[in-house]
Amino acid sequence: MSGNKAIVYVKPGEVEVSDISYPDLILRDGPGVNPLNVGRKCNHGVIVKVISTNICGSDQHMVRGRTTAPSGLVLGHEITGEVIEVGSDVEFIKNGDIVSVPFNIACGRCPSCRKQDTHICENVNPDRPGSAYGYVDMGGWVGGQSEYVMVPYADFQLLKFPDRDQAMEKILDLTMLSDIFPTGYHGAVSAGVKTGSTVYVAGAGPVGLAAAHSAQLLGASVVIVGDLIEERLAQARSFGCETINLREHDDVGEQIEQILGTPEVDCAIDAVGFEASGHGEDGGEAPATVLNSIMGITRAGGRLGIPGLYVTGDPGASDADAKEGTLKIRFGLGFAKAHTFVTGQTPVMKYNRDLMKAILSGRAQIAKAVNATVISLDQAPDSYRAFDGGASRKFVIDPHGMISKTQHLEAAQQITK
Template structure:
């Protein structure tokens, strides 16, 4: 099969590799029809996440079931399915508690919880930027989609990661109807957090970024765009909230946050949120932070196992709460699927480019360079020659 293989920092190529196949009775084999380039893929693409050379990338996947193991009970050949980026077993302690992002059995490292397709540090599972994908525990991990999904793949594929992750950010922040919320980062996850906040009837949704195309997408769904090149985003948020700060805040950037001058600060958005959110408000952090980053320009983060200079004193003084961590996709994907099916949500509004798999290296390069208009890239392996 053809697959996108990671070769080193900013080097990926489409190669012929051995076909994915059924390996265990509970496996499902999927012919991948749509797979996305995610912002978190860029951490690996840039050589900032310890990805091993030779791995197949891709954790935002959907496709058609082409084979099932003899132990699979409910998923059928021909089903269109979307796959949570978290690979989970469904029966360990964390999975039983709904914490499928922290499954205790699907990562071969006994000291680590959680596994994912084609992701550094999250097991040895191959990614889905390929023609075929093996899905462990298929009955548990496959979300069988409605019939219309074949024609609306650009909406339904978002259930694999970014739509649930955006929703998760607002859940971690504790957003309630009628509250205000500020979201740092108008990348795909930040835009999904803005969409989620609107669906939850937030009274005021503010989105901080500096890329005009991304801020325009936020404005399309009724969010207030805040350009941090025009002045302190903290001051702009306070101005919009009569000096009180937002009720809730979401961090959707992660450890490679940059200031408007282009300098990287892993603590930038975290501390901006502490200042931007009101006393007793809540903060949800879904942007990626890693315990190791030997290439960080920040000495504390580089040498201190992911330590950041955090304004904890002010955070404590303001009585704020903070929720963190990867999204437990299965906690939300079925409900969000209903919103798409009933026409309440169309997350594909952020999609800028749809490419055949052969053009994935160019797609990565343009997306990584944050070129204007490259907001979300979908790949279609079935269109490969």
């Protein structure tokens, strides 16, 4: 084989479908590849034929020009696929296995990985702990919004689905295991959600919706979701959440009081990150808005889960401090209320196997919660624009038509019954 098509970042506001090299088990030079990673041999890796790969809000930060991502960077860190080639050092993963690829790249050997802190692996990114596919300053591992991708450390990282037919039947749910379902769940766990909790989720994008669904799975009594876009709030209401329109009403506590009878919740989740907007009709970009608001409405002693992305370099920020990730946060308020803050990438492997079982049993309905929408690789540029415009959809790219074929087969079977 020699062909491979992928979604490539071109410049702010523009991505395109490009022909790229077919992967092999070496990390070769290319846009965004750390020079110290060039030539890295990956006999412990596999080549995956991509069944599904999703557009993520984190990708949008790069596409908007809000990072230092170079032109030509292959995007995509949410990958599910079929193993079609295994390296000589791979023992347990076999050709034909259908697998979920955690977006964190992790070696399984370093002290962090041995503690299940796979989000801060110490051996895969020469710049700092932590890495991901197709992302700026993450070591340069090639992204998976493509037809084929190389995955290193396969025996350690890959989550193999137990049954191929069952996996394809549930693929729209299972595709969320590479990132947003564990990320939303991590946000809820970090916030201390338990039976009876009242929970506020800032942001009704896919991660916020995944966090809200996760809070329900963990036993929350009330989940309140706040956003500026009514279409996204309608999606949150579709699976039983209360909602707050922050464009129409800027006082979060007042709206929470109307729902709960008190202006506070037990715990809160920031699923927005550094491109946050101020509340109200005229709210412009205000990157500390969410962090300050959730401190204000979370009870004393509560926990704040922060899966929303914050960066150390934001060339599109409105002021010099924000350009380097320095925000005007009311940390004194958090200190006075004895809040616990949990930040950073999600250690996907800590959660994905349990969440897989919740999906396969029918307990979790994550594809429905985030409005999974299947598109072709060629439709990805238009879908990036739609997502950037606030569309309440989780776009799932189907590079080989395998999902569409399965869906058509299932539809035909239903007709003939």
